[in-house]
Amino acid sequence: MKNIKNVICIKWGTVYSSEDVNKLYGMVTRNSTYKVNFYCFTEDNKGLNENIIVKPLPVLNTIEEYQTIHAYRKEAGLCDDNLGDLKGQRVLFFDIDVVIVGNIDSLFDYPEDDKFYIINDSNTKGDHVGQATCYSWVVGTLGYIKEYYEKNPVEIVDKFYNASQEYLSSKVIEKYGKLNFWPDKWFCSYRFDCMPKFGPLRHFIAPSLPKNMPELKVINFHGYPKPAEAIKGIWYIKKGQNWKKIYKVCKPAPWIKDYWY
Template sequence: MSDARADATGNVVNDGRNGTVKQIICIKWGAKFGPEFVNRLHGMIARNITPPFRLYCFTDSDEGLHPDIAVRPLPEFDYKAPERTKGKWPKSRLWGDLGDVEGVVLFLDLDVIITGNLDDFFSYGDPDDTILGLNPNTPLEKMGQTSVYRMRVGKLKPLQDIFRADPQAAADKFKYEQRFVTRNAPGGVKFWPKGWLAHFRMHCVPNFPLNYFREARIPQGTKIVIFPGNLNPPDAILGRWDEADEHRAPLDHLRAAFDGRRRESFGKHIRHYLRPVSWVEKLWRE
């Protein structure tokens, strides 16, 4: 018996199960991420999924995007985004109506690295579940992480209504959009099984002093490596902690901790060393 659900008219709605289309969505606005991030995401998906699938990119510019990517305009955002709070609040555009994209969708951040098969992200749990990653920074809080999450389109629309009433107040209270989603999603949220997602800085990079001698690794069983913060795949390939950093040989990086060339505290400087990561360069391609 198929798990695909039928709507009120009897039409089958995509949920990515039993041969229905696996729908993946991403969002790109502004200039922080170029089209190569979307194109490489599409390439990684294609190599790690059982078809049929389709990647939808909601964006303000389709310049340079691969023709196989389904481009859609950014959904209407008829409220002012918070200006003094951390978090990627423009993602709230995706909580409501997505035009012709209906059914179950898997959202992926543009800066993830796919390291395993994605099929389980569609077959896990119930199609009506809202499923997030578990944020490793706040294990006792059980806050979700929205680099990789699954939802039924429209289920999170009530969150838009709450947010629209006073975006800055909501952002001030919850600090991050992922905490807002975790606390307010209708019916609550569930989490991906432990080990499916790996946080690059926390789970892949060796602890000091091994980070000076060993390359970051992919933990066994990982399907997707996420890159929260300022360290992105291009930085990992070059062996730098963020765009403002520069890769140095191990001894020179340690010397910089003492001779005034460090940009942060001594403790952070010596921990924030990264050797160039060969598997990121190998996997992050079209």
């Protein structure tokens, strides 16, 4: 049916829990007027909401040690032309750690034909890298990205290392000439837009929703802190990098709980 939309996510290992997936499912269904089929690609479905459609993790048919390296299981694996028996259908992907703060119907309505859409990356801000927190495509149009990785994993990891979203972006540009970006006003970065940009101010000023973005739909939590940490005001620092506490600090943001459940 035309009015049924497809949302997908991927979970493997222990970084994210079933509860995290259930929260994403709740945010998606609360913030859309469409009927949504919500898919989770995972090797462990224990604890998932019974309304979530569970699918096996995509398989990368390549050198064993490169099958699960970094996030290529996501940015390459999900490009499978027969992903979840959804060939020919448009899917909307969300990272599990997003926080949805507004109606997302426009994310289903905006795409044209079989074009690929992605967020303009907050770190690079240009036209050559997409932020893979949320992107949309028609299953069956990106299989070449998975196939190229499977045949050339060493070359790709040597070039991009763990920047798998840069690999994804480069292959889309290579074939289609450009990336199609969602409107900037729909997405923001928690670190760059909700927290003070000047690091030392983060010791005194609490994060908040950006007041100049009334059409905001999704907050990206790329890197750290994650939503659960941001609520408590925790930003984990790697051992031996205590000096980074000058700017890697955040005050609690309990308002996140109003959306993330």
